[in-house]
Amino acid sequence: MPALRTALPLTLPESIGFGAVVYAALVALAISHILRRPPGDARTSLLWIVFVILFPLLGPLAYLFLGINTTHEKTWRKQTSDRSFLRRRLRGATGGGAGAQAFQTRPADPAAAQLDRILDRLAPTHPLLGGNDIRLIEDAQAALGEMFRAIQSAASHIHLLTYILSDDATGKRLMSLLAERARAGVTVRVLYDAFGSARASVRGLFWRHRNVPNLHISGFTQASILKRTFQLNLRNHRKILVIDGTDAFTGGINFHDAYLPRGGRPGAIDYHFRIRGPIVAELQYTFLRDWYYMAGTPLEDLLHPGHFPPPARAGDCAARLQNSSPTRDETHAALNTFFAAVSLAQKQILLATPYFVPPETLITALRHAAFRGVDVKILVPAENNHPTIRLASRALYAPLLTAGVRIFERRPPFIHAKALVIDSGIAVIGSANLDPRSLFFNYETNLVIFGNAFAERLRRTLHDDLMASEEILYPKWRKRPKWQQLKENFFNLFHPIA
DSSP: OHHHHHHSSSOHHHHHHHHHHHHHHHHHHHHHHHHHSOOSSHHHHHHHHHHHHHSTTHHHHHHHHHOTTSHHHHTHHHHHHHHHHHHHHHHSSOTTHHHHGGGBOOOSSHHHHHHHHHHHHHSTTSOOEEEEEEEEEOOHHHHHHHHHHHHHTOSSEEEEEESOBOSSHHHHHHHHHHHHHHHTTOEEEEEEETTTTHHHHHTTTTGGGTTOTTEEEEEEOSEETTTTEEOTTOOBOOOEEEETTTEEEEESOOBSGGGSOBTTBOOOBOOEEEEESTTHHHHHHHHHHHHHHHHOOOHHHHSSGGGSOOOOOOOSEEEEEEEEOSSTTTTTHHHHHHHHHHHHOSSEEEEEOSOBOOOHHHHHHHHHHHHTTOEEEEEEESSOSSHHHHHHHHTTHHHHHHHTOEEEEEOSSOBOOOEEEETTTEEEEESOOBSHIIIIISBEEEEEEEOHHHHHHHHHHHHHHHHTEEEEOHHHHTTSOHHHHHHHHHHHHTGGGO
C-alpha cells in the first residue's frame, strides 16, 4: 500500500484542492463574463449565475456553448454576408427589386398603416407589396402533397429551405422527387438546418444523393471550423420553398412523417401557405441570401434574372416579409412585430403557437390588450412534443387569465401551427414560435399580411381549432394540485435558456 501511495501524482486532499481551484476559476470566469456583458434581462443573468455555481463543470460549459449573450459576436460573419448580398441586390437590375417597385403600397386602415410604419424600421429592405395571392392549406398532409406536386412541375429551379428534413418516408419521397427533377435538368438547391436534420445527415440521406447532377445540398450551421464559429444554439428555422421564382410555400411544416396518420391516430396539425405574386421574390431573396452564406455560390449566379422573373399581379393581398435572426440588423425583429401588432389591436387578437413561453414584455402587451376590452384568445396544444415547454407555458397562465385573456388547449393531435390575426385585416404567418429560441436565437421568416379576405379565412380556421379545444377557466385552474404548480414553475425557470 505505501508503494501505491507514492506512485500517485496527487494525494486525495491535494486532488480536492486542485479541483476546487479549477472550479472556482471556471465559475469566476463565467460570472465575470455574464456581468460584463449581461443578457436581455436580470432574471436570465441571475439564472446563469446560479447554474454555473451549482453545476461545477456542466454549468460553465453550458454557458460557453449556449451563452445567450454571445450571439452577436457569433453571427457577425452572417451579418457581413447578408449586407454584401443586399448591396449587390440594390446595385443590380435583378434581385426582385426593380420590378417589385410597381407593387409597393400602403394600407388604408389607420391601425394597419401604423403597423406598416413600424415595419419600415424592422424590415426596411422589404417593402409592403400588393397584388399577392396567399392561400391557406390547413391540412398538413395535403400541404405536403401540394408541395410535392409543385416540385414535380418545376421547369427552371427549385429552392428549398427547411429546419427538419427527416430520413423517413416523407423525407425520402422529397429527396427522390428533387433528384428526379435535377436529373431532368432543373437546378435544385436544398438548404437544411444541420441541427434539426441531424438524424437524416447521420443516416446518410444527403450523402446518398451527393452525385446527382444539378442537385446541390448544404447544411446550415454556425458550428464551423472554416468560418471560425462554434455556436450550436443558432439554428435556421425558416421554411421556404420557391418553384421557378413564381410559386412559393411557407409556414410551419417540416418534411417528416409526424404529419401522416399513424396507428389509427391523425397526423399533427399545421398551417402552411401557397403564395403567388410579387412577395415570392422576397422569399426567393431570403433563401438565396442564406444559401450564399453557407455555400459561397458566386453572387452573379444567384442574383440573375432567371431567379427573379418579372412580378405579376396574382391576387389582392398586400404582404410584407419580415426576417428575424440573432444578427444585429434583425435581432428581436419578430418579437417587436408581435408586440406592435398586439399593442395596436382594437377589437380582437387570435394567436396560435405550439410553444407559448414569450418574454414578459409580450405577456404584458397581451394583458393590456385585454384590459382595453380587446377579445384576446390564445390557442396552444393540450399535448406537446416538448412536454417541459408545455409545463413552462402553463406557469404563465394565471396573470393572463386574471387579465381577461382566454386560453384554449387544443385536443390531440398535436397542433404545430403559428398564426396571429389582429382585428379584421391584419395577419402574421410564418415560422416563428413564441419562445426564446425563435424570438432570440433562430433565423426565422414571417409574413405580415394586410387584407380582410385573408384574415377572415385564417380566422375561420383558428375558430375551428378553438372549437376543438378545452378552455382554461381560472376558478378551476387556480385549484390545480400544488405539485403541478411546482413542476410548472420549475420548468419555467429554465425557459429563458431553453
